[in-house]
Amino acid sequence: MFTARFQAWVRARARELVPALRALHLSPNALTIVGLVVCAASAVLVSLGYLVAGGIVLFVASAFDILDGALARVMGKTHKYGAFLDSTIDRYAEAFTYIGLLYYFLFRVHATLEPMLVIVALTGSLLVSYVRARAQSLGFNVNGGWLARPERVVITVIGLIVAPLLVWALWILAVLTNVTVVQRIWLVWQQSRRTAAPDS
């Protein structure tokens, strides 16, 4: 969707911050961990019912997510382990928000439909990323689909900040993340037809 243009814009802003980060001797892996901590703080705010504050902090946290990659690139430090750690931590960061939301719905609102949406959206969100990694591990290359990470963050932040939209955001995440998984399965299927040969 708006992935490419949105990421380019944030990356340009991120690049301006890189000199300051280098002066602070912050490594890309350290920034990844800081991003996770900020995301955990956002999840705690959400779980306690401070949805707007949680949404704003989540927005800040996702900036860190883009900053660490930009810093790694500028510093020429794009190690494979850094990429691996960044991806894995991103998945936990995303799960934290959903876990915070589940707590909020169970203990603050005593809702029953929303928790089901939360778990389906969590499954879809994690599997969008899983499908890509598993495809890459087998030599395929999958990108795209409707809800990559930036779109998921924006939808979640809007849902948290604009209260009447929260249930709609969860519906969209629950349905469209899983549609994105199917889109990516389809893309891999097309690629495998093009290069069809048993690999055993």
Added chain:
Amino acid sequence: MFTARFQAWVRARARELVPALRALHLSPNALTIVGLVVCAASAVLVSLGYLVAGGIVLFVASAFDILDGALARVMGKTHKYGAFLDSTIDRYAEAFTYIGLLYYFLFRVHATLEPMLVIVALTGSLLVSYVRARAQSLGFNVNGGWLARPERVVITVIGLIVAPLLVWALWILAVLTNVTVVQRIWLVWQQSRRTAAPDS
């Protein structure tokens, strides 16, 4: 843990069934889909409160999971797309059980602690597999850790069939799946130290 010996035993049994499956013209991918449907049936039983029946059906479903691989190997049909589809469907199969459990705890038992354990266990279970796929996509090779898929299935089945053990099973899954993720992150870190060279 008992992965290797357990899988070898089930695979030996599976191999005996392969001639019958070939006679029925069932492809490995078809078996994968049948396994998912059986797993979905198990999740519906669990969600309605028939935990013992759900546990037994889940045990049958996980046999399909091993059968499709065995059939693919015997037929010489180990296509990359088959491996990709099998892994992805396995993740959904696993998520179905947790979604069924969440529904059960919300609508049948009106519990609040157990839903939190369910979402943390789901996150850990999916990320154990994610970490392996992401590591492989970057050229690392990660196996092991305490709770790979077979161990998770056995713990879940025991929890479903022996009612007083269900909460314990969820605690074990919630804690030890995430410990397994950390174990695998550590394994990748060790591998990256051995072959340390920037890849950009």
